[in-house]
Amino acid sequence: MFSPSFYQIAPVIAVCASLAAVPLIALSGSRPNLREFWTFLAAGVKFAMVFALAGWVLAGNVVEVELIRVLPELSIALRVDSFGMVFALVSSFLWMVAATYTIGYMRKLNEHAQTRFMVCFALSLCAAIGVAFSANLLTMYIFYEMLSLSTYPLVAHHQDKEGRAGARKYLAFLLGGSVGLVLPAMIVIFAITGTVNFADNINSGIIPADTGSTLVVILFFACLFGFAKNGIMPMHAWLPGAMVAPTPVSALLHAVAVVKVGVFCTIRVMLYVFGIDLMDDLNLGVITAYIVSFTIVTASIIALTKDNLKARLAYSTISQLSYIILGVALLAPAAIEGGIIHIANHAFSKITLFFCAGAIYVATHKKNISEMGGLGRVMPFTFGAFAVASLSMIGVPPVAGFITKWYLLVGALDAGQLGIILVLLASTLLNVAYFAPITYHAFFGKPPAGEVHGGGIKEAPLIMVLPILLAATISVILGFYPDIMMQFVKMVTS
Amino acid sequence: MIDQAPVFIVIIPLLAALLLVFATPLGPRFAYGMLVTALAATLAAALATLNLVVAANQAVHYRMGDWLPPHGIELVIDHLSGVVLVLVAGCALLTAIYSLRTAEQDNPDRLNQYYSLFALLVTGLLGMVASGDLFNLYVLLEISALSSYGLLARGGGQAYYATFKYLIVGTIGACFYLLGVGYIYIMTGSLNMADLAVILSRPELQESVSVKIGFTLIILGIWIKMALFPLHAWLPNAYSKAGTTTACLVAPLMTKVSVYIMLRMMFTVFSADYIFNQIAWSELVIYLASAAAVVGMLAALAQRDLRKMLTYIIVAEIGYMTGGAWLANAAGFTGTTYHILADGLMTLCLFMAVGAIIYRTGETTKAAMVGIFQKMPITAVVLVIGAASIIGVPPTCGFFSKWYLIQGAAQAGAWVFVAALLIASLVAAVIFFRLLEVAFFGDLDAAPAAPEDGHGQGHGPAVARAEAPLSMLIPMMISAAGLIVLGIYTREVVSYFISWSIPAGF
Amino acid sequence: MDELFPFIIAKYNYWASLILLFIGLYGMIAKNNLMKKIIGMIIFQTAILLFYVSIGVKQGASVPILFFSEDHQPLLEASAYANPLPHVLMLTAIVVGVGTLGVALAILQKIQRVHGTIEEDEILEDMRQ
């Protein structure tokens, strides 16, 4: 295909494409079309690079690039492996989709400060790919922080009191977790091992076997809760607050980039720093599994009580993220595969759901589920996609979510954790309970008293509906052809 | 000629200071040009000296008046002092460039005399760093102290009382130092640092109570000078009441040079072995340093005045550096020395940015921050970079100094210090976050008081662009870029300069 | 008792200067009147000067200015002269002390003008308003 030297540069380009677009976007603020062109160009370049790398990785290669050696034993370096590729593929692809949608949303609502919005959007994508391609903890930490900071203006976009409160909470949790827990853990790991590079496989980890078990446990939980973007309770509180952001932000960042980065970092550390063997020795897997199980069930129950659509989706996200960590924490190969594949499956389904929420808001200015009775009949595409994505969330075949549930159940059986199986079943029921009524209500319910849906309300603009349909379709495709992603995931566990 | 470079570091600013008095009739612009040129030449001399040191891979000695030490006075410049000299000269140059508008604003008359004081302060600081003689150090310490009293008192109004307190406390500090040197002199008969290091390693002096008293007095004196908690009370008032240029010059450099002097005393005159085995206060000092970091940051959090807030941050940063020096391991020492550079630069960056904001808006509280991103975008970005460095966001240099400090603390098992560093970082994050929030959202809490202009949903106040003048922007941007460059080249800085200075026994 | 007396005699220079030093320090820290603080500062600095100068004294030695014998030959014997170095150092320290004193007085004049008083508590009261 390409020469090997190309693959040395490709990760750098993939990370930096959106970074390079930042000044261009900022400078063409007065010409929206040109600005949007830069966004698309960067997205295209980024996806092309990731796609090219995907083939290379699939052929069994791992690309390592050292960018800067900051300390004698410490560098900022990129590494492209199969695990990172899963996330990179998903986020770079969805950026293009989301960019399309965003433009429609922002223009339709005539939002202010669109240039700033697009700049931060690009920055956060750079950070997300950077996290995916990090070769060591330090690089990952840097990109993680960059993501937190660059999404702050997005969350605070409305610049009102509500936005300020949400954004404050957002930054407090994220920075508190990363600076207060992850950073010291990272430095202590560095002090113990002399390196922060990730291990080559998921079994051994980098922590020496003779390290005191108390210290390891402390470090492990510092990382688990420190990457607060993963939404494990009690570090989840930022997520509902951050839903004050415009919907595309919620969609991309809080269904894909931000939360997935949190989960991705957690798994990266669990598998490549601590390693399965060490976690197994200290029984960390089981403990983690029950911690996240609590999150799964509790978040689902809270989701039931929410009437605001975005809030309900937010709690659903919290619950679904914990599936991913649950899978890995079970430490059985099938479960790990199920967990990792859920990164992709959940991303496509959840972004569909958020896009739908945004489309509904743009078309009707409605945020609450109780007001959406009968809307399905005037917005059939939107609600159709919504229904498909909900099925994926619930785990109904043939939509993508089913694959996850299947692997997770198999893994739980392998690991002999019957309690976890019960949790999975319970949460599935809860998923049904909070998703099914929305669709039902929309298609078969009645509009609220005093409102007649007629000519006043119609579908959102095409530029928004298309991404919705695309994302929903891919959810279905991933259900039929899980191998698209599974081939990478299998490489992780093999 | 190139081997004369060390002396030029000191005499160029000195001669400039003296000639500036003669140049009064030539007008303010000439004085400005003269100061900037002189400091640029000083920086060049400092770089040349550093180059000499690196090329020779050993300390450069310069004998004043061709007298052999220990009878004569010598300048000794090793890797560490070479880097600190470059830092001091560089910061002074940036401040000098920056001062074009503010110095004239603060000193409509007597600009030349003000600049003369400015140059003398720089002379004193550079001389302290370069000196290899304890008493010479005292003289230069007093030069820098006296000129800083003069500069700070220029603030007028409440600055006089603040400066007076600083003068009293500073004199106590300097006199403690002098008395400590007296003790050392009585017990050894020498004043030359290298000579003393040899004499003090004798077993009978290692045990001597008088030498311990001497060391205690010297260190106490330096701690007073560098405002280590709980001896810090003089600093915030003195620095925050000063004029903008003065604050930009004094705040980043005075305390940092004092930290450097502390390192010099601890590891050059005395030895790591003496400090950590004979004196053995490490634990106490680390507790003090941790308290300094946390208390300083919390006090900064409580301030409304922007500059006062920054001065409390200095108090906290002093805690970082002191703690690192007393961790008794290589990582801690590296962290401290690297943080001298990093903190000098980031304090300068923040003071310049805040100074520019105050210059443009006339406000000194956080109300000055409203709409700053629209009004002064470049200044705002500089402020953000400086803040990121204080908080410790990679890849700014503040992150890497903290990295070393935490690594050192973890190796030494000083978990209190680790916790203090993290808490201080988080508090720093809150401090700057509040400022930037005001900048981003406008003053939402104040909005109800004036509802008529709060139409819409407070979508950021529409403000006209009023960027700081170019003479302020350029040094600000250089310092902000410096923060990132220093961060990226951490490895080079550490391996080329700092690692050479790590004391034996670590 | 026989030993104590020579002991006190042998160390009295340090004791005298240290006692003076602490008197001065107390004045600098505890006095409310700023002028008295300055006076404390002078006592403090002078104590250090005395401390140093007393180091230079040597039994049976003269002032450190060279003697010439009848035939204009200098008497170059270390034991004949007091140690010149402390004198040199203290010349410098005196000058520094004078400089500090002058600056302190100038600032004090300004404080008097700004706050109308040189009592510390009244100044603080004035600043609070």
Place this chain on the structure above:
Amino acid sequence: MKQLTLIILAACALIMLVAASELPDWADPASPASSHLSPGFIEQAYEATHTPNMVTAVLADYRSYDTMFETVVVFLAALIIMIILRRTPHRRFCKILPQRPQRKGSDTVLKGAAQMIIPVMQIFALYVLGHGHYSPGGGFQGGVIFGASFILLALCYNLRFTLTRFRERLVLLCCAGGALLYAGIGALCLSLGWNFLGYAALAEILGVSEAMARSHGILAVEVGVGITVMAVMVSIYYDLASGGDMYEGL
């Protein structure tokens, strides 16, 4: 609070007084201070600098770098006091000043005494300065005496009269000028290929031996010190006595 300070200070004092027992005895010729560096100074200073007064030799040659900064400290003090206290821009003020009538009063005795004493003082000051090589004295002492003569003038006549004799601007230039002379001699040595303040370099110019050149160098810097100290004394007096406005004064 005061009691607390007292107790703490008393405790420190007690510790240090007790610890002083370890210090060498008063006037002990064998103490390190008297036996390490000092013999070197005493035995070599004359040969190297041709200056019998060892204090002068050490002050202005061995440690002349210190002394240069000492001069700068003096200059600095005057500069700071001026910058803090001085209120009217001096240029305009100096123009109006000479026209102001002198104060008339019944202080004939004072004025007469001053007229007699001041010249003597000034000559004595020059002697002290110049004779610093051979007897106690030198730039600082001479400068102080010279400065005191102007202060005496101001006390016996008045400040304005003194200002006409020794303009404020000139005072400031003298403050800087003396220090500049000192640093300039150092720089001259530098330009002759020796180290900074290596007076031996002057041997070529003056055509004397290196030791003699050092002696001359000491004299030259002492003159610089004297000028600065003299001017600084006057300047500090001007500012402090008049509170910075030069109209009033003692």
